[in-house]
Amino acid sequence: MATHLARRGNESFMVLERADAVGGTWRDNTYPGIACDIPAHLYSFSFRPPADWSSIYPSGAEIRDYLELAAAEEGLLPHIRFGAELDGAVWDSGSACWHLTVSGAGGEHRIDAKVLVLAVGRLSEPKIPDTIDGLDTFPGPVVHTAGWRDDLPIAGSRIGVVGTGASAVQLVPELAAVADEVVVFSRTAPYVVPRDDRLLDADERAALLDPETAARRRDELLHNADQAFRQRLGLHPDIDEIRDRARGHLERQVPDPVLRAQLTPDYEIGCKRILLSDDFYPALLRDNVVFEPNALSTVVESKACAAGGATYDLDMIVMATGFEAARPPVSRHVSGRDGELLSDHWSHGMTSYASTVVAGFPNMFVLDGPNAALGHNSAIYMIETQLDYVIGALDHMAADGVRSLEVSADAEAGYTREIDELSAQTVWMAGCNSWYLDPASGRLTLLWPGTAASFRARNGTFEPGPFEFDPVTPESVNEGS
Template identity: 75%
Template sequence: MTVTSQGAARDRASAVEVDVAIVGAGFAGLGMATQLARRGRESFVVLERADAVGGTWRDNVYPGIACDIPAHLYSFSFRPPADWASRYPSGAEIRDYLEQTVADEGFADRIWLRTELRQAHWDDAEARWVIAAGGADGSERTVLARNLVLAVGRLSEPKIPRIDGLDGFPGQVVHTAAWHDAVAVDGARIGVVGTGASAVQVIPHLAETAEELVVFCRTPPYVVPREDRRYTEQERAALRDPEVAAEVRDRLLTEADAAFRQRLGLHPDIDEIRARARDHLLAQVADPVLREQLTPDYEIGCKRILLSDDFYPALQRPNVVFEPSALESVIESKATARSGRTYDLDVLVMATGFEAARPPAAVRVAGRGGRRLSEHWSSGMTSYASTVVSGFPNMFVLDGPNAALGHNSAIYMIETQLDYVLGALDYTAERGVRVLEVSAEAEEAYTREIDERSASTVWLTGCDSWYVDPESRRLTLLWPGTAASFRERNGTFDPAPFLTEPDKVRR
């Protein structure tokens, strides 16, 4: 036996064996853990690289962070309704909700914090996943799992654009997803790069205290009124009733799904939402030059439609400069836009999104024959039922390929996937199946279905957005349909397209 194999043998001897290993403790991972804990059938652990749960809502703590989906739709239907203070929840409220979920459901001891996925590979002989995990302190742990659930999400790896000289900027550079208390914004000269969902929330708050705020805008967004409001005490009391909360959730879901007609470019739906955004701009921006600079030149709905009542007013403050071009270079403290205009800055805030189309975690997962998930997805993410991948047995991906929406709640989609995974686990247990792997043919057929559904949507016809894979030009992030159609298509596990291997012990 070689030294390497001796080390591997020792690692396996001290390994933790579970039925399910979950990677990620955001909404998807905690939802999966909640369902497994309630069933009490499968042993499980949750690997989380950070020091707390919450995922996106743990990492994003910039000023003004909030959700743009109503609270009663952006929460688990299987959890008692939370006492939301307003229609749209703040980031802190959502983080508290997730932390309370862990406490109430009683699985905190099965969450391994500060434990990052290093590598996961499928062991064909043992029919299980061998997972190497570790922490920043150098600790190493091995997990042997019959099933692997990747719940790393799409908004976990901040994206920093290539800007000449950025590394030499003497001031602070911070991505909105890495905000911290030491960011010195009061009285500072601040540059914000980007005008997406995070930017429209943080800009009004930074504008209140900055000496000067420069907003670098490559592409102006469509913005509609947010119209948030706080609930009265009577409303809050009524909404704590599970039946009332469920009725509100169902109504909100149906109303949001109706907006999918806009994404198909259907009239009058797309005309109405375009007019709403145009009227909002006209009502809030009087200066014709600024209004023209803020008018998008692409089809509405292709990029995320943003909700804000204070973004446009913030841009018109005397200490705010709207720069209608991208930040191109930095020389010491001087930032130069594509227009050629330059600005002296102390702080650069990157509201530039995430590496969503190509999840970095994919390079750490190897399926049959050692083929990495990143290689399988080299031409863009693909799957079957938006949850399983050919060549990666007993593995489930939550909030991954074609499992998000541009018009409705991600939590509803996650719950649909949870039902699918639980159905698969039930099937393998009842039938004595130790290996469950979707066929390549089924994945290819599903991919063709996605492409056909996507062809007529604004995401492929209206502009270039982060929803589309940068190389294949396929729509890989969004489900090209309604939330209800996703559940109808993918909410129930069907064993027909799977290759199975029986459990040798039970034969």
Template identity: 70%
Template sequence: MDDVDVVIIGAGFAGLGMATQLARRGRESFVVLERADGVGGTWRDNTYPGIACDIPAHLYSFSFRPPADWSARFPRGAEIRGYLEQIVVDERLADRIELNRELRDAVWDEPDARWVITAAAPDGRSATFRARTLVLAVGRLSEARIPDIDGLDTFPGQVVHTAGWDDAVAVAGARVGVVGTGASAVQLIPHLAEVAEDLVVFCRTAPYVVPRADRDYTDDERAAMLDPAVAAEVRDQLLVEADAAFRQRLGLHPDIDEIRARARDHLHGQVADAGLREQLTPDYEIGCKRILLSDDFYPALQRPNVVFEPSALTSVTESKATAHSGHTYDLDVLVMATGFEAARPPAASRITGRAGHRLSEHWSAGMTSYASTVVSGFPNMFVLDGPNAALGHNSAIYMIETQLDYVVGALEYMADNAVATLAVSAAAEEAYTREIDTRSESTVWLTGCDSWYVDPDSGRLTLLWPGTAASFRERNGTFDPAPYEPHPDEPGTGTPEEGEE
């Protein structure tokens, strides 16, 4: 059994960011447990053709890392993975990361004020760690969602999810079906359309699409942006520009009218056929679902070998795929661009806090937290990129950085004040949840449509922060002990009621 100060679960952006901060502090011993055979998280798992980010590169990276030499405005998937792998090298994290170690369970030991974490390797060998602090950095895009399609398990061809793409999948010259038209699909479909004999796109809900306007940086631009001062200025400007789009999510005029018109003009400019254009026109308010960026999605749908099916795939019988419309298609390959289990992270069922209470039980009516980072009943545990910590209009990395500042502040507080157990009060979490609900009421996410941002059972907005990135940092970027339970070794701790202020 290994004893460390901090165990981090996951080696994606959040996990490596946390590891970097701890390594630079040099105050806590730590280990990163990663279930896969490499680092990178989402950007390790998603390797489908066309994979790229829809946030500008200089904003979709850590401010505390040296500027990367990005080749274009929007980074390609391989570039982002390379950026994360370089963090491991530059920050000397390799010896702190245990690969092929999947979390089996983490149990809070109240008498000892420690987390007991068990992780297993593919060969069945397990390792146990005891840690004062547990950091969950498993992300929201780590568990692929496969819809319940009748007969899918009997399909004789190949079935692949975009998050488990394999270049060996025989799409060239094949009859391919793509299920979904979200962010991954609009990147992949143009590439499949070029190589497949026939391509069928099953679309349950038409997306809003605006021009991507990507471009390669010139050599002079790349050289200039390697200057940290220039990179920081570019990052700050991009952040402000992106945050301005939150007014659209509030349904404010003229902001929402302008982005709706931009999407409409893009559709009308690229799709001449009135019938297809009608099928591609969304029937919900813009911004409720993620607004997609693409210059080649609409043109791909108009290729002679592509069929746009404006309804969901409902069943499969042998090689025949049947849509809700009743149309059937003979297929060799099915590609699931169907997203992730984001609202109910499976890892929550493996976390046991006080009194044997599982995190999945605590979140049975939807994810809740305090400061989008800590959860009542789970002492000394921090959740990165979890409840209400994402954005629909700006950079997730900026949000993660804000949470890292909060966690480091908490660790500093515990060390400086000899605090063994840091437990946020139930009252503070309840008050924060009410604050989130109030902030969410007027947003398009609760008034415009159903989306994966909203918990399917409670109807609460549980994934997104209902505000700007700047407001998230102002609200949650600095650790404050007031909302935490008092304990004997720190009599000055504020009361739960103070945490509600």
């Protein structure tokens, strides 16, 4: 978003970043083995020169380097206020402005902004289960994967890993190689398919530095990934093929029938996130690794007790338990028209129009928010689609002399019904407990129930029809709008 604004040169803007550097997910998550599960040339900006990626799937460090280079080369650093956390955002109808309260090393400050863009991401607030009794009394380190530290005592330690999601399947093989013992607590077995990663050779890397070649590769990857949405609709033979691929991977890599049964999911493939790994299953076969097919339920001193009754002596616990994705904590700090909190507006699950604007919250845009993610394709493509929408709205405001725009409640309700109807046809609503669903309403609120291409067709262009506008008048100019 900042790159687009900087290149346009039409608007003054500021980026508030509570951390001390850019990078988001890839800045905060530095655990061993971290990497993306979307191919590098698709998980990158279409509007920047292609990067020299070293492998098919980029490592977390490579992505962070890519983002840092983008911020520097696009001239964004002077626009970014680091160490600035948003404590409150209040819409003022009189001035048609957002009054932001920001805290940091210099104390608390107020910033007035005509437009507010929430770009806080879905994977920014670590989630620690509140169902583990005694976790706070554990004498050793308890660390979430998003709070990894390089000084953690891994070598020779007995380590418990809670969870078997995307972070865990990357981390467990790395820990197993150096720890004395690794116990993997699994509430629900995941579906895992081969990753098939490899280093790109020198000729490939050279060819992909050509923008046209990189663009063709990106388009090819995008199209191929979108084909997988047929699996999420439960269509045959597509869903059978991906299920067979996952089960065949499990059978080839886990010869022990007991362990294989424990690792066999009891829900339809795709209902939860499908994981990519070539070394997770082999790591579970190591003599120093224990697969515990139950959740961690209780901690008593250094003893970790599973729901099934087994007890393990541990030196360290790693929480690979995901993030507060369905209910973004930032929503508790944003107050729209008539003082309504965004968290109250979303009390039954996140809703929006075009997955980008929210009724009752004028001049506010949400990136990577309600139904703006995918379970089968690149988040970057989706965000870029939303950027086109936001830029279209800004252009409309400038061209028509608009102080504020707000999508109607009827438009939001209609879009929500559309989402619910499309969702009903997908495997995400097949009955498994997934972080894609709102925990209270059970609605699909994180994912777009369609292809990436259909999201762009539906939401890539700003249309003023569903909006109410407050025009600029001589009186409003005198009010300082």
